Amino acid sequence: MTDWFDANIVLIQSTFVSLLLALSIQVPLRAGVFSFAGIGSYGVGAYTAAIVTINYEWPAFAAIAAGVVIAAAIGYLLALLLSRLGGLYLGMATIAYSLIFSVFVINGGELTGGAQGLFGAISDLTTGGVIGVTVVVVVLLALSERGRIGRRIAAVREDPELAMSTGVPVLAIRQLSFVVSGALGACAGAMNTLLRSTVSPDEIGFQLVVLALTMIIVGGSRSWLGAFIGAVIFTWLPSVLEFVGDWQTVVYGVLVALAAIFVPGGLLGVLQQGYRRWRRRALPIGGTA
């Protein structure tokens, strides 16, 4: 078992990083905020961690924290700037922000390593650390999905006007979702950079947006569990598809398209429906036939 663990350590680490990335989009989505700023935050976190590790030799958690703080601050700024937008417009504005960041990074000269990116960010981050951070995050998010907090966030998503009239702090929740999204994205980016010891502009481009979206749609956008399913699938899918050979990208695209068309609630939705149907059959309600 440990042999398998060692051999696949990169994919295992990648699953947790991808989970955090997916969550950085899923959390605002839960509050009805269609923001992709988490992707830009991934880049911010990745480069910040690389820069402080290479130049100042900060320990792993300090480097990650630095990225998280900066990205969260930017998230707050975005929240203030883009508060009037909704739906796809907000999505596009935040995608634009993420992509502008990659252009800056390519033209950043010595500081960001330009087109090459940065390498040699050797740090003491362990797989255990990564899993630990992810578990803490997930627990906090899971708690926020139930009880009063969960219902309030759902209210902000479903009917903001009604929520406001019943005293739910709609604006604050929205702004908080921007900040949390920034923190999560930066955490993912910083951890990935410290594990791989490199970061380059190609890694933080548009394909990250695509990856995060597909993880959430295929996995399920209602809960952290959906993001987890999505992260597992899309981290391990390339290895599974390897036997398909040349056409694996086609299969990939087809799978994503099929999921978007036929499985709107994501796999999580399917599982939940199946579970409910099973429960209903197992426990007859009311009178017998």
Added chain:
Amino acid sequence: MAQNLINAVTLGSLYLLFALGMSLAWGTIGILNFAHGSIFMFSSFTCYLLVQHIALPMPLMILIGLVVGAVLSVLVQVLAFEPIKRRNPDPHRAELQILVGGIGIAGIPLAVAQHLTKSVPFGYSKSTFEVEVLHLGPVQLTNVQLVILAAALVLAGGVGWWLRSARAGLALRAIGVDAEVAGILGVNRRRLALGTMAVAGALAGVAGVLLTYYLGSIAAESGDAFLLKAFAAIVLGGIGSVGGAVAGAMILALAETAVVTQTSGMWVDAVSFGLIFAVLLLRPRGLFGRREVRRT
């Protein structure tokens, strides 16, 4: 200076042809088609495959590109977007699903083209068309550029007139304003939606073929780069407006050309992204957009 202007207008015309269909579909039937870039590239690729066997003249190539683009676009609408809309009555959910569905589908033509070309660029050197350069005083113009400018003028003008005057065009605009009411008033929404997607795809196909002639060759990945620029043009000009698409495409092309000639070319992408961000920040409905941007 004048040369740069002509080049910028040519570039803008290509952006216009590409973005017009997308803007139309988004503004009227509410479909943001992420597979548009792939359709654009694949129409050009199909022409490439054909021209390898038979030397075809340019007008025919443009026609083939048009047809392939229309067919692909309609297929995507029927096989993917219509089922999604059926299963997702809530428009927000449907939007998101359509977005992702488009992304997934976009990967398929891309992968096929990449596989067949091994990512080597493809061009129409076997076509019967020859590039000729015309000198008009201080500037020069190639015949490809003339064709592009003419095509953009005719097609965009045609679409604009049709939306304004033809009955079907008015019906389409009605759908854009309020789909439910339009349906009640007897507009055949499905037929118009298919027609719109077909026209969008056709425009993209023409743009693809023309771009390939203009640049000499494109690669399988070229479609996606155009997609992001199209967003910038559409957002800037205002969604659903032909005049907006024209304005947005031209301004974008002029801005990019200015950046390339005045500074280093390394900030070109920042222009389109920056424009998107700035417009959404300051005037979300764009220059000519009429729809009110959905508030929080």
Added chain:
Amino acid sequence: MKIARWPRPATMLAGAAVLVAGLTACGGSSGAGTSGGGLPQTIKIMSIKEMTGAVAFAGTNATKGIDLAVDEMNQQKFLGESKLEIDLKDSAASPQEAASFATQALSDKDYSAILGPAASAQAAAVSPIAQKAKMPVIYTQAGSNGVLAGDYTYRVTAPASSYFQLAGEYLRGKGVKTAAVLYNSGNPTLAELGQQTAPQLGQKYGFTITSSDGVQTNAQDFTANGSKIAAANPGAVFVLLNGPQNPTAIMQLRQNGYRGEIVGMTSMGAGNLAPAGQAAAGAVWPSDFSALAENEGAKKFVEAYKAKYNGETPNNYAAEAYDAAWFLARGIKEAGSADRSKIQQGLAKVAAAGFEGAEGKLTFEGNDLRVQGVLAGWDGTKEILVQGTRS
């Protein structure tokens, strides 16, 4: 607070995840292991190449070169009775995948060495892992810093700046006094050539750089650059772009009336200029390999390649990978063992001595290859040799 009802779905999920993971845990168990001395029957090498995706061209051609080399050495019994077995993994232009395969190779005692990916980002992710675990890895292409992370990492593609003086000599021969530079700023190798190497050549060979324009990796439209440069009309233009960009840029330059010299990079080879046709006639580029080169190593390689692959002419990606595979084989033979650290020592010895390969005479500076280089050109329909190696 309600107790969550998700234990069931969660366990279902965990089961599914384990299942998926189990499917991918192929070949993880340790095999016979390598003995201290003597070569085992089969020597397993992992080859991580981009076989699909945007740089598939590099990976697929490299694999052809490697396969040819392995055929030859097995036929010639170069390693005695032992055979080299290449395990090909497709990293599809993802540093994550490349790092993952490398880690798999490290944990599996059967793998003796890695033939690494061509993309710099992937290579830079693999190198620290391989160096730390003391696993020899040999790259082709992968031109950025950070790829050579220590004595276990080798690169068998000479940096373009090391043979680019061929372009300087050519331009001096043509009496060029001014030059413009058009380079891809998103590619580390091309950016370095454009920003540093070209001006240095100018100083040494007597021409001044009049303009230097960086463009983005995905730039496709060069009309603005083309007209700007054509208007200034320098004696030469350095066109340092990706494969797909080259023909477009050259056509735009010519259409805007530019008549001077065009100097490029290896990315102009391998038929990449075909879409430009006659417009690109006269373009030259320094390369580490040309199928028309006169030296013995190249001629033998081209002949063998054509025989194996139905008359197809090899390009530099295939030649570099061929030389990399032969470098590995020589290292193994020198070491007399399939043990990783012994192979590394063997490689070091072979590198110090140098050898002859498809790219001509090969020497090493540290762990980095140096070749004589050739000057290739395009005559409008096919590639030609402008200046051969000076051996």
